[in-house]
Every structure is written in structure tokens, then in C-alpha cells.
Amino acid sequence: MKTLVNIRRDLHRIPELGFQEYKTQAYLLSYLHSLPQENIEIRKWKTGLFxxxxxxxxxxxxxxRADIDGLPIEEETGYSYRSVHEGMMHACGHDLHMTIALGILTHFVHHRVKNDLLFIFQPAEEGPGGAEPMMHSEAMKEWxxxxxxxxxxxxxxxxxxxATKPGxxxxxxxxxxxxxxxxxxHAAYPHTTNDMVVAACSLVSxxxxxVARxxxxxxxxxxxxGKITGGTVQNIIAExxxxxxxxxxxxxxxxxxxxERIEAIVKGLEIGYSCQASIDYGAMYHQVYNHEEVTLEFMNFVQEHTDADFALSKEAMTGEDFGxxxxDIPGFMFWLGAGSSFGLHHSKLSPDEKCMETAISVMTKYLAFKDDR
Structure with a gap:
């Protein structure tokens, strides 16, 4: 059977965008089917798995839960196992997330516990969002x-x-x-136009x-x-x-x-610049709010019963649809230190693969501990 490092590198090669994770799903299924099947039930959900x-x-x-999608970023790591999908990369660590989940799952296939364990391989975390529709799936309703x-x-x-924190x-x-x-x-006759480059600049300001007021x-x-587009060439006023x-x-x-304020400002802009405007909020993610009692229990467990170094987190402005x-379900999320010089969503993100061993050790011990509670 392949090592965890080899699995991570295989998955790193095949990043796919949200709800397009066909190769990823197939790879996960291939691995899962290589395990003893007596006590495993598998259900597909779109490109994800329960x-x-x-x-x-x-x-x-x-x-x-482990998220499985990649990002539309051209990889610049220099890895020998770099992405084979042009313009796509596992630049948020989801290749590690999947591998860690497989490691925990494999442990409990061979070391059964009393309670049922559900591993959720969730697509489209980076967008358009897979957690919310997955929560409404028939599998989640039953399991x-x-x-x-x-x-x-x-x-x-x-x-x-x-690292983590309650709340x-x-x-x-x-x-x-x-x-x-x-x-x-025509650029020579601005008085006959309504310039949308000027309107856009005003709107940004x-x-x-x-936030300030x-x-x-x-x-x-x-x-x-992060992005403004408008106009066609230098001597035509943008429509x-x-x-x-x-x-x-x-x-x-x-x-x-x-x-509310964005919508009010945009309505004012329509009047002030004699234009039409439309707003689309795209993907929206609910806050990740850790349930206090179980999070404190996990924090104490990590410090008292594992070799991991614990750090108290601060809240972050990052988004995660695990929220x-x-x-709807009590629980928590935690940060796993990965020791990279480059951050999340960077084309040179290079996490230390040894962090997977820490996560698997912590979670197998914790889930066994919860089995006795």
C-alpha cells in the first residue's frame, strides 16, 4: 500500500476546481476499495464522498470533514510532482487534508471503535461552496x-x-x-457620454x-x-x-x-453617474464558530495526551464553508501548523509533509478518547 507521502503527492498532481473533482474522486475511491470492506459504507455525492x-x-x-478541490493558480513550487493540470494547483493544502483523512480512516478500519465514524470528502470549498448543499443531501440526513x-x-x-480557540x-x-x-x-466628446471608468473609481473610494464609518x-x-475591468481602447470612453x-x-x-450600505451607495451612484448597476454577492460562507465545550475538551486533550505543540488561535478574516x-452540528475546526515560507493560495506554497503525521496521531487518539465518552 502506498505511503501517506506518496498519496499526498499523487493528489497534488491532479488539482481540480469545485464540482469538477472527477479524477480526485476516482483516486479516493480506488484507495478506499483497497481497504477491507466489511465495515465500510461508501456513498457518492456529486464529486464528493461520504x-x-x-x-x-x-x-x-x-x-x-476534508475538502478536496484545488485553486485556479499556476504552480511555481518546482516540485517533481507538481500539478499536471495547467493553471491549477493545490495551493490551499487540500491535498494534505485528504491524505490526513485517509490516514485517520485507515487506522480505524484496522482498529475498530464502538461508535460510527463518518468521513466527508467535500468538493467545492474554494467555490462555489459544497458544504451547505452537502448538509441537505440524503446521505447527511441519514448519517x-x-x-x-x-x-x-x-x-x-x-x-x-x-492551534484553535472556542467561539x-x-x-x-x-x-x-x-x-x-x-x-x-469618443474620448474627445466626454460630455456626450457617461464614463464607467470614472464611476468605478468613485465607487471604490x-x-x-x-468600514470606517x-x-x-x-x-x-x-x-x-481586487479587480476592476472596463473599457476597450485608450481613446474610447468606457460604457x-x-x-x-x-x-x-x-x-x-x-x-x-x-x-445594506453597499446597496445604498450603488443606488446613489446610479443617480450621480446616470448609469445602471447590478450587484451579485456570489458565494457566501457562514462564520466558523467552534462550540465551546467540545473545543475546550479538545484543547485540553491535545495538551495533556499528545506530543503536538498547542497554540491558542486568534480569529481570522479567512473564510471556510465548514461553518x-x-x-447545525456541534464541533470545531483547528489549524495544523505546516511550516511553509509561502502562505495559503500562494503559487509556491510548500507545506512540511511531516505535519500529516501530527494530525493523524492527534485525531486517532482524540477519536478513540471520544469513543469512551
């Missing part, structure tokens, strides 16, 4: 866990570190797309006032416009422009307030 390990005398079910856990690699933390861990996030339509024309200073919010960005808040109330699962 894998249930039946316990010896189940009283409850514990879930473990809904009593507790659910997940991890995410943290390149900035040393390998071998586990808010990841922010509420929403994509933001604003399209503006005015009237184009106005959007930045929302409409969000409680004791709360936190971010509005970032159309498009702004693409992201909204991130530490409370659901602030997310609602930010969106939809935690909104």
Missing part, C-alpha cells in the same frame, strides 16, 4: 453526525503545531461583483468609507476590491465596467450592515 465506518456497538456518530471536526493547514505555524475562528465571507453600464463614446469600531470588517471583490466580517450583523456544518 464514507461511514460502522462501529462495534454504536451509540453515536462522529464526523470528520448526520452527533459531533463534527475538521482541520486546515496553517503555513505560518511550525510543523507539529495544533469565532473564521469570518463570515461574501464575494462581491458590481457591474456598471453607462454610455460610451465610496466603498472604503463603509458604518461598522462598529469594536467589530471588524473588510471590503476589498461598461466591473468591480470584483470580497467582504469579510466577524459578525453576521456587520455583514448585513455592510451589504455551515458547525451551524
Amino acid at each position: 464514507v461511514k465506518l460502522n462501529g462495534t456497538s454504536s451509540q453515536k456518530m462522529i464526523g470528520y 448526520k453526525p452527533d459531533l463534527i471536526t475538521a482541520l486546515h493547514i496553517a503555513p505560518e505555524l511550525p510543523s507539529g503545531t495544533v 469565532l475562528l473564521f469570518a463570515n465571507t461574501s464575494e462581491l461583483f458590481i457591474d456598471l453600464k453607462g454610455k460610451g463614446g 465610496q466603498l472604503q468609507s463603509i 458604518n461598522v462598529d469600531p469594536l467589530d471588524s470588517a473588510v471590503i476589498t476590491i 461598461n465596467s466591473r468591480l470584483e471583490g470580497t467582504i469579510r466580517t466577524l459578525s453576521t450583523e456587520s455583514m448585513l450592515k455592510v451589504k 455551515y456544518m458547525l451551524a
Whole structure:
């Protein structure tokens, strides 16, 4: 059987975008079918998988989720096992996430516990979002866990570190797309046009006032416009422009307030610049909120019963659609130190593969501990 490192490298070669993870699903199924099948049930869900390990005398079910999709990033790691899919990369560590899940699953195939274990290989975490629709699937309705856990690699933390906190861990996030339509024309006759490049520039400035003047200073919010497109050539005034960005808040109330203000500002822009505007919020992710009692239990367990180095996290403005699962099922997510000089979503992300051993050791011990509770 292949080593975990070999599995991770195989998966690293074949990153696929959300709901296109066909090779990834096939690879996972091939591995799963190589294991003893007596106590395994497998169900496909779109390009993801539910894998249930039946316990010896189940009283409850514990879930473990791993995301499986890649990102539209051209890899620049220099790995001998770099991505074979042009313009795509596992730049968020999901190749490690899957491998860790397989390692934990394999352990419990050979070391059965009383309770059922459900491993969820979730597609489309990076977009358009797989967790929320997966929660509404027939498999989840039948196999809904009593507790659910997940991890995410943290390149900035040393390998071998586990970090988390009770309460808010990841922010509420929403994509933001604003399209503006005015009237184009010759650059020499600006008075006969409604210039959407000028309108877009004005809108960017106005959007930045929302966080400064409409969000409680004791709360936190971010509005970032990462891309602006508009116009055709240098001597034609632009009839159309498009702004693409992201909204991130530490409370659901602030997310609602930010969106209300965006919509009000855009309505004002339509009047002021004699244009038409449309807003699309794209993918929206619920905050990752760790349930206090079970998270504190896990934190104490890591410090008292494992060799991992524990660190107390701070909340982050990153987004994770695992929040939809935690909104309905008690549980927690934690950071796994991966010791890379380059961060998440970077074309040179190079996590220390030894971190997988830490995660598998911690989680196999913890799930065995929960089996006696």
C-alpha cells in the first residue's frame, strides 16, 4: 500500500476546481476499495464522498470533514510532482487534508471503535461552496453526525503545531461583483457620454468609507476590491465596467450592515453617474464558530495526551464553508501548523509533509478518547 507521502503527492498532481473533482474522486475511491470492506459504507455525492465506518456497538456518530478541490493558480513550487493540470494547483493544502483523512480512516478500519465514524470528502470549498448543499443531501440526513471536526493547514505555524480557540475562528465571507453600464463614446466628446471608468473609481473610494464609518469600531470588517475591468481602447470612453471583490466580517450583523450600505451607495451612484448597476454577492460562507465545550475538551486533550505543540488561535478574516456544518452540528475546526515560507493560495506554497503525521496521531487518539465518552 502506498505511503501517506506518496498519496499526498499523487493528489497534488491532479488539482481540480469545485464540482469538477472527477479524477480526485476516482483516486479516493480506488484507495478506499483497497481497504477491507466489511465495515465500510461508501456513498457518492456529486464529486464528493461520504464514507461511514460502522462501529462495534454504536451509540453515536462522529464526523470528520476534508475538502478536496484545488485553486485556479499556476504552480511555481518546482516540485517533481507538481500539478499536471495547467493553471491549477493545490495551493490551499487540500491535498494534505485528504491524505490526513485517509490516514485517520485507515487506522480505524484496522482498529475498530464502538461508535460510527463518518468521513466527508467535500468538493467545492474554494467555490462555489459544497458544504451547505452537502448538509441537505440524503446521505447527511441519514448519517448526520452527533459531533463534527475538521482541520486546515496553517503555513505560518511550525510543523507539529495544533492551534484553535472556542467561539469565532473564521469570518463570515461574501464575494462581491458590481457591474456598471453607462454610455460610451469618443474620448474627445466626454460630455456626450457617461464614463464607467470614472464611476468605478468613485465607487471604490465610496466603498472604503463603509468600514470606517458604518461598522462598529469594536467589530471588524473588510471590503476589498481586487479587480476592476472596463473599457476597450485608450481613446474610447468606457460604457461598461466591473468591480470584483470580497467582504469579510466577524459578525453576521456587520455583514448585513455592510451589504445594506453597499446597496445604498450603488443606488446613489446610479443617480450621480446616470448609469445602471447590478450587484451579485456570489458565494457566501457562514462564520466558523467552534462550540465551546467540545473545543475546550479538545484543547485540553491535545495538551495533556499528545506530543503536538498547542497554540491558542486568534480569529481570522479567512473564510471556510465548514461553518455551515458547525451551524447545525456541534464541533470545531483547528489549524495544523505546516511550516511553509509561502502562505495559503500562494503559487509556491510548500507545506512540511511531516505535519500529516501530527494530525493523524492527534485525531486517532482524540477519536478513540471520544469513543469512551
